[in-house]
Amino acid sequence: MLELVDVKKQFPQPGGGTLTVLDIPKLSIDAGEQVVLIGRSGGGKSTLLHTIAGITKADGGQVIVNGYDIARLSEAGRDRFRAGAIGYVFQTFNLLGGFTALENVRLGMTFGSGRHDIARARHLLERVGLADRMHYKPSQLSVGQQQRVAIARSLAGRPKLLLADEPTANIDPANQQTIIDLIRDTCREEQVALLLVTHSMQVAEQFDRIEKFEDLNRAMATASI
Template identity: 60%
Template sequence: MSLILNQIRKAYVTPTGAEQVILDIPAFSLDQGEQVALVGTSGSGKTTLLNVAAGITTPDSGTVTVGGVEITRMLEPVRDRFRSERIGYVFQTFNLLGAFTALENVLLGMSFSSQPANRHLAIELLGRVGLGDRLHYRPSQLSVGQQQRVSVARALAKTPRLLLADEPTANVDGPNQQAILELMQTTCRENNVTLLLVTHTSEVASQFSRVERLANFNQAATSTSTPYSMGVN
């Protein structure tokens, strides 16, 4: 699905009562099936942008259109259903349920979509992220990196049309980082899924043909943001 952000503005009130603008984006878009790495420094608004794109956070103004459907003015329950059926999200904080095993967390993620839970697919995806021998481990029995891999498998298992990933390789080592990237990119390419991946590292961004720097189109970016440079547009 395509993703179009138009005239997006989002601000928060600081403890001192002042308004702090996090996002001020005239325009940003992805075509259907496109894979884009979004690069920015810590605190620059990357996660807020993903939350706005997913319909988790409502912008103060502007519109978000996903697959030709404007989600900005949807009632919250309608927006939640739209997201559960069409958008996959790899959260930086994982959001795994502690009482459930790795396999159960992936199956539960599937249950929120309109498609029936596919146990075979869940097991296959967990195997592809190197957790085939950890299917029945709970989050507390997994390392931080392993929890992150479960969250990737969960997001992919619901076969979304748009996949949003917030630093999905931040807590994993080199080989597993590569496995996660290859799994996401290959799965999205095979199924014509649009992928927007947030990262702060050039190593990850270099594996995408399109790299966008948040500071280049977010007019709320502060002058203290660290420029990102790797020779790409």
């Protein structure tokens, strides 16, 4: 489902030269597999997810998702591919404040297929425990409820791969386990591969497969961001 081969990403520095943030020889995830990537905050994990999603273009190597090397696609091509094959749960949710929970999830479908499957949108919101909050706007929801909407939206387009970037970072401790369980159970039911990024060992220890970012990324030996 996901294969990275010699992936590199660099950023220009104010004083000249470049900083290598990613230098990853290899990473692979099978269809339906759930993998956690653990590493310290500010180490480049979000840059890796952005590169896998095609939000950021790799400077070298292969980023193969569901058989397609998205590193070879144009920006527009990466956007189209991401909409149809990759779900993304952001730390900051990125919900549209002027739209209800149901409308936010339906927009996730529009980006992927251009179709509005209202029955699926309702099903996903029911699945994440928001059957009675479908017509609430983000400002009317708690932080945990907003994250649940974001999870439902990320699955709206029936992705093959879900990327979750520190999904409990802005959630109070009492609800963090609920969010992790929700993501994992929903991915299992939808048969979606999962790559979840965290700095929490408590979260990481729940996964059968743990990848340590400092072992995966050779750039961390010489640089940090």
